[in-house]
Amino acid sequence: MMKQLIAQMQEIARELLETGIVQTVIGWEKGSRWYLSPPVFVRKPEDAGRLWYDQFAVPNLSGYLLDYRNKNEKVAVFVKGCDSRSVVRLIQDNQVRKENIVAIGVPCAGMRDQSAVNDEKEPHELPLLSKCLQCRYPNPVYADRTVGEAVVDKSLNVPDDLDAGTGLMGGDLTGDGSYVSSGIVERLEGLSSDDRYDFWQKAFSKCLRCYACRNVCPACSCRECIMDSEHSLWVGKGSSPTENMFNALIRAYHVAGRCTTCGECERVCPVGIPLMALNQFLGQEVNKLLEAYDAGIDETLKPPLEMYGWPDFDGLFRCAKGVRA
Amino acid sequence: MMFLEKGDLHFVLDVLAGLGKLYVPAESNGITRFVPYGGEKTQVWLQTNTAISPKEILFPATETLYRYETGRGKETVKPVADHHAPLILFGIRSCDLQAITCLDDVFLDGEFVDELYRERRETATIIALSCAKAGPHCFCQSMGLDPLAHRQSDLQMYDYDQYYGLEANSDRGRLLLETLEKHDLLSVSGRENPVPALEFALEVETEGITEKLTGMFEHPLWEEVASKCLNCGICTYLCPACHCFDISEKLDNAHCGSKIRCWDSCMFSGYTRMAGGHNPRPGKRERVRERFMHKLCYFPQRYGKYLCTGCGRCLAKCPVGLEITKIMELVKEVENDA
Numbered sequence: 295m296m297k298q299l300i301a302q303m304q305e306i307a308r309e310l311l312e313t314g315i316v317q318t319v320i321g322w323e324k325g326s327r328w329y330l331s332p333p334v335f336v337r338k339p340e341d342a343g344r345l346w347y348d349q350f351a352v353p354n355l356s357g358y359l360l361d362y363r364n365k366n367e368k369v370a371v372f373v374k375g376c377d378s379r380s381v382v383r384l385i386q387d388n389q390v391r392k393e394n395i396v397a398i399g400v401p402c403a404g405m406r407d408q409s410a411v412n413d414e415k416e417p418h419e420l421p422l423l424s425k426c427l428q429c430r431y432p433n434p435v436y437a438d439r440t441v442g443e444a445v446v447d448k449s450l451n452v453p454d455d456l457d458a459g460t461g462l463m464g465g466d467l468t469g470d471g472s473y474v475s476s477g478i479v480e481r482l483e484g485l486s487s488d489d490r491y492d493f494w495q496k497a498f499s500k501c502l503r504c505y506a507c508r509n510v511c512p513a514c515s516c517r518e519c520i521m522d523s524e525h526s527l528w529v530g531k532g533s534s535p536t537e538n539m540f541n542a543l544i545r546a547y548h549v550a551g552r553c554t555t556c557g558e559c560e561r562v563c564p565v566g567i568p569l570m571a572l573n574q575f576l577g578q579e580v581n582k583l584l585e586a587y588d589a590g591i592d593e594t595l596k597p598p599l600e601m602y603g604w605p606d607f608d609g610l611f612r613c614a615k616g617v618r619a
Numbered sequence: 620m621m622f623l624e625k626g627d628l629h630f631v632l633d634v635l636a637g638l639g640k641l642y643v644p645a646e647s648n649g650i651t652r653f654v655p656y657g658g659e660k661t662q663v664w665l666q667t668n669t670a671i672s673p674k675e676i677l678f679p680a681t682e683t684l685y686r687y688e689t690g691r692g693k694e695t696v697k698p699v700a701d702h703h704a705p706l707i708l709f710g711i712r713s714c715d716l717q718a719i720t721c722l723d724d725v726f727l728d729g730e731f732v733d734e735l736y737r738e739r740r741e742t743a744t745i746i747a748l749s750c751a752k753a754g755p756h757c758f759c760q761s762m763g764l765d766p767l768a769h770r771q772s773d774l775q776m777y778d779y780d781q782y783y784g785l786e787a788n789s790d791r792g793r794l795l796l797e798t799l800e801k802h803d804l805l806s807v808s809g810r811e812n813p814v815p816a817l818e819f820a821l822e823v824e825t826e827g828i829t830e831k832l833t834g835m836f837e838h839p840l841w842e843e844v845a846s847k848c849l850n851c852g853i854c855t856y857l858c859p860a861c862h863c864f865d866i867s868e869k870l871d872n873a874h875c876g877s878k879i880r881c882w883d884s885c886m887f888s889g890y891t892r893m894a895g896g897h898n899p900r901p902g903k904r905e906r907v908r909e910r911f912m913h914k915l916c917y918f919p920q921r922y923g924k925y926l927c928t929g930c931g932r933c934l935a936k937c938p939v940g941l942e943i944t945k946i947m948e949l950v951k952e953v954e955n956d957a
């Protein structure tokens with residue numbers, strides 16, 4: 295089945311490149327280990343055979359579209375359900391033009407957790423990633439084409455192979471705050487604010503300021519990040535508790551209510567900081583204070599923090615729950 | 620060779636801690652790295668090499684060069700106090716020691732000596748530890764190293780079942796052995812078990828790579844491999860041999876502050892951005908090319924050794940699988956008609 299799917303993906307890529315509809319196709323390829331399927335950029339039809347897909351195609355490729363925002367180049371990108379939300383995010387943020395991209399939706403039954411690998415050579419069973427256990431959009435919410443059984447579908451859902459009992463899914467829109475990174479938010483909410491402060495100080499004390507979390511994020515689209523602007527004097531280059539925390543908070547606030555919960559920031563962090571807990575917490579706050587909102591589902595529905603409604607609960611952002619309509 | 624029973628290791632560490640500032644590989648705050656030894660509460664970690672390399676001890680991620688004060692017509696510059704107790708680095712692997720020799724080449728050799736690095740390095744006693752198994756991303760052997768020993772250590776420890784075998788390579792090492800003997804921690808009887816050759820999941824052919832790369836500056840390969848790079852700092856910051864830094868300021872207020880030096884990365888756009896805004900390495904192609912050229916071509920040409928020691932950290936953590944081993948394979952494969 296997977297073989298067929300891959301053949302179909304390669305076929306579409308070949309066709310898109312041959313006809314000149316796009317100049318580049320971004321997909322996954324077979325990696326150097328059995329549990330790795332890293333990104334690949336295919337530019338020639340004869341290279342389409344490199345494309346690959348399996349339960350290790352974890353990287354969200356949509357963020358790469360930011361590399362094309364100033365180019366007049368058309369690109370195709372393969373998207374899983376969660377990844378497709380990032381494409382909507384980028385369209386909504388005017389970072390990409392719809393007519394310049396071809397999003398190709400792939401079916402997804404959940405990705406596997408490579409941190410559980412214990413044999414480098416012999417493939418073995420791996421558990422689902424925790425983000426996949428809580429998947430709510432297994433189908434692409436946005437795609438120009440689809441392969442296999444994928445259909446464009448904006449409704450909340452459970453992946454076919456997933457036991458409905460394990461996830462959070464259900465009919466009601468609960469908002470992105472319900473993304474649970476291994477229950478950590480609940481645990482943190484149970485702590486006193488001092489303990490919570492210590493927890494984050496400790497977590498960010500090991501931040502390397504490598505900015506992988508920012509660079510991989512499809513919602514981080516500033517042309518020049520304040521963390522990079524030498525003359526801002528807002529933040530220095532050194533790593534210190536204050537500066538690391540400044541970095542952490544800027545990032546978290548900047549994606550609040552806009553984060554599509556792809557989980558890439560947390561996946562790439564080389565020192566294992568639970569970044570999704572911050573994103574989730576802020577998502578919850580948005581849900582509580584404004585409205586239940588899932589980012590990157592419907593491009594016509596603006597993120598609550600980007601709107602102004604009357605009467606807003608604090609007089610500034612006037613789109614309090616229930617008042618917006 | 621002298622022997623030490625593994626069960627006595629913590630006694631040895633206690634003795635060493637009395638001789639200087641002792642760093643040991645440990646699990647700390649959810650990650651493995653070299654930390655100051657704090658007795659029993661330190662969770663010493665000796666399985667493979669650490670996630671974060673020991674370079675941060677000799678070359679910290681952020682350090683103050685000097686403090687300054689201005690105003691009221693006078694300027695003062697205060698050097699940072701000489702704070703270096705002798706360092707003892709315990710449990711350094713061959714790859715990381717080789718990387719330290721690369722740092723030595725850069726910071727100590729030649730016309731400009733980096734005083735801050737020198738002060739630390741000169742006091743440091745390095746106790747190397749042989750690897751009992753290769754980690755999943757290790758390929759030091761392919762880079763010409765011996766995972767069981769490194770001659771530039773002061774003291775080499777060999778991992779033999781219940782014992783560690785100890786061999787001194789320098790006067791400092793011999794002095795340490797004497798001290799440990801005085802504490803009755805060593806014995807001459809032990810077993811020098813033949814250590815089976817390590818099994819490496821990764822092997823790569825390096826022969827001729829420097830020469831081939833010399834002619835590959837404009838090769839289309841770079842464009843090809845660089846697209847997926849995120850230009851983050853993971854590979855360079857985790858690398859034990861990468862040593863680029865940037866000097867900037869930390870202001871306390873308009874009149875005083877300190878000059879600091881921080882790690883920098885050739886993967887960042889700001890790394891080569893000039894004052895007028897021009898950037899000679901404008902994109903991923905140029906940055907990725909630089910990283911691999913520096914490691915596998917320029918550095919070997921200048922210092923006669925690779926700036927990659929096969930520790931595997933960049934492979935383990937690169938979020939997009941841009942693997943230096945793969946690059947070496949590709950460089951070997953591609954035609955070079957430049």
Ligand code: SF4
Nearest residue numbers: 501502504505507563
């Ligand atoms: S990825 Fe992790 S280590 Fe890197 S800047 Fe982000 S939080 Fe810090």
Ligand code: SF4
Nearest residue numbers: 848849851853854937
């Ligand atoms: S090679 Fe990998 S780790 Fe290095 S900058 Fe690129 S994405 Fe980051």
Ligand code: SF4
Nearest residue numbers: 858927928930931933
């Ligand atoms: S380039 Fe990668 S494998 Fe080589 S020494 Fe640096 S981190 Fe280790």
